[in-house]
Amino acid sequence: MHIQPSRSLSLARLSRLSAWAGVLCAVLLLTACSQDKSQVPPGMGGAGRPEVGVVTLHPQSVAITAELPGRTAASLVAEVRPQVDGIVRQRLFQEGAEVAAGQPLYLIDPASYQAAYDSAVATQQKAEAAIPTAQAKFDRYSGLLKQNVVSKQDYDDAAATLAQAQADVAAAKASVETAKISLDRTSITAPIAGRIDKSSLTPGALVTANQETLLTTIRSLDPINVDVTQSSTNLLNLRQAINEGRLKFSGPNVSVKLKLDNGTIYAQNGKLEFAGANVDQSTGTFALRAQFPNPDRLLLPGMYVRAIVEEGVAQNSFLVPQRGVTRDPKGQATAMVVNAEGKVEQRTLSVRNSVGNNWLVDSGVKDGDRVIVEGLQLVRAGGDATAVEVTIDETTGEIKDREQSSASAAPPGTVKQPASGATGN
Numbered sequence: 001m002h003i004q005p006s007r008s009l010s011l012a013r014l015s016r017l018s019a020w021a022g023v024l025c026a027v028l029l030l031t032a033c034s035q036d037k038s039q040v041p042p043g044m045g046g047a048g049r050p051e052v053g054v055v056t057l058h059p060q061s062v063a064i065t066a067e068l069p070g071r072t073a074a075s076l077v078a079e080v081r082p083q084v085d086g087i088v089r090q091r092l093f094q095e096g097a098e099v100a101a102g103q104p105l106y107l108i109d110p111a112s113y114q115a116a117y118d119s120a121v122a123t124q125q126k127a128e129a130a131i132p133t134a135q136a137k138f139d140r141y142s143g144l145l146k147q148n149v150v151s152k153q154d155y156d157d158a159a160a161t162l163a164q165a166q167a168d169v170a171a172a173k174a175s176v177e178t179a180k181i182s183l184d185r186t187s188i189t190a191p192i193a194g195r196i197d198k199s200s201l202t203p204g205a206l207v208t209a210n211q212e213t214l215l216t217t218i219r220s221l222d223p224i225n226v227d228v229t230q231s232s233t234n235l236l237n238l239r240q241a242i243n244e245g246r247l248k249f250s251g252p253n254v255s256v257k258l259k260l261d262n263g264t265i266y267a268q269n270g271k272l273e274f275a276g277a278n279v280d281q282s283t284g285t286f287a288l289r290a291q292f293p294n295p296d297r298l299l300l301p302g303m304y305v306r307a308i309v310e311e312g313v314a315q316n317s318f319l320v321p322q323r324g325v326t327r328d329p330k331g332q333a334t335a336m337v338v339n340a341e342g343k344v345e346q347r348t349l350s351v352r353n354s355v356g357n358n359w360l361v362d363s364g365v366k367d368g369d370r371v372i373v374e375g376l377q378l379v380r381a382g383g384d385a386t387a388v389e390v391t392i393d394e395t396t397g398e399i400k401d402r403e404q405s406s407a408s409a410a411p412p413g414t415v416k417q418p419a420s421g422a423t424g425n
Contacts, residue, residue: 053374053390059316070228076220082207110186117179124172134162194220224294229285256290257308319358324373336372338387346381357397
């Protein structure tokens with residue numbers, strides 16, 4: 001008899017739980033409907049249009065440069081060798097220092113050369129001593145011949161004697177000069193100014209004239225040369241662009257900048273001094289040489305560098321950010337553009353070369369085109385998009401600033417949440 005009230009109580013509790021469950025389901029459904037109406041998928045603007053970052057293109061004059069690998073080389077190089085035989089008595093320079101032209105470097109024992117010079121001088125004096133007698137005899141015979149006092153044969157003998165004496169003097173002078181040259185060469189001097197290397201021989205070493213072993217080497221470092229190579233294909237493209245008017249030649253005094261091996265730009269600008277007249281058959285390249293001031297001796301021969309050569313100026317050209325250019329299956333460069341109606345168009349570009357973090361484009365875009373550089377994965381050709389103007393850092397190629405769009409104040413790829421207390425319909 002006590003079971004019936006307990007059963008009635010359980011039914012009442014089940015009824016109340018069912019009512020609460022119904023209320024909870026209704027609340028959840030209303031919340032879901034409100035969120036569906038108040039939010040859009042990430043990266044979408046108003047009315048489901050994706051927001052994309054764009055850069056507006058305008059024609060401009062672009063300086064065309066070529067970055068070419070190369071190595072530094074001394075502008076002057078002198079290999080110091082002895083020109084006479086002998087024993088090295090002294091080394092007169094500090095290894096690795098700067099030397100002036102004509103500065104003494106080595107002293108070879110001059111004793112034997114001094115003796116040879118003194119002997120040559122004595123021989124010259126002896127020859128000169130015979131001149132007055134021969135000259136007087138010739139003059140006397142010249143007067144007597146007019147009076148027919150001496151024979152013609154005696155006159156001729158006197159003339160020959162004088163000529164022989166004069167020839168002996170000339171030969172003696174030449175011997176003196178030769179001996180003096182050899183004596184002077186016992187003091188080995190610097191043929192050019194520059195920085196001198198270490199000495200390969202020490203005092204006491206025996207040297208011979210014009211030996212293969214160098215005593216040392218002098219290199220002129222200011223100015224310094226930079227030898228680079230350019231492909232013949234690039235040369236043909238450059239000349240065709242100039243001939244067709246697409247590129248304005250920068251003039252005969254072409255300015256060159258230098259990028260060092262650590263990535264820094266050398267403070268001094270150089271000039272192009274030489275261009276090869278032939279193409280290397282094995283590599284298809286030709287040689288270029290630029291010259292740079294080097295007052296601080298920062299550049300040393302043999303350093304790897306990259307020369308930035310100003311080839312000319314491309315007028316009325318377009319620079320398209322590299323981050324906005326992709327390749328289609330055919331390998332052609334393409335870009336997505338938002339037109340005036342907010343539709344996305346795909347353009348095929350004719351790319352010439354890179355300029356910093358941009359591509360220099362000959363065709364495929366026009367003035368005022370808005371190229372998509374952010375959010376490419378959100379759009380497709382023919383679709384709608386909301387364009388937000390962005391600014392790209394020229395150094396890194398990354399986006400550093402963007403305008404606020406009319407559809408959303410948040411950056412592309414984010415969703416503006418409704419204010420607290422707002423409800424959807």
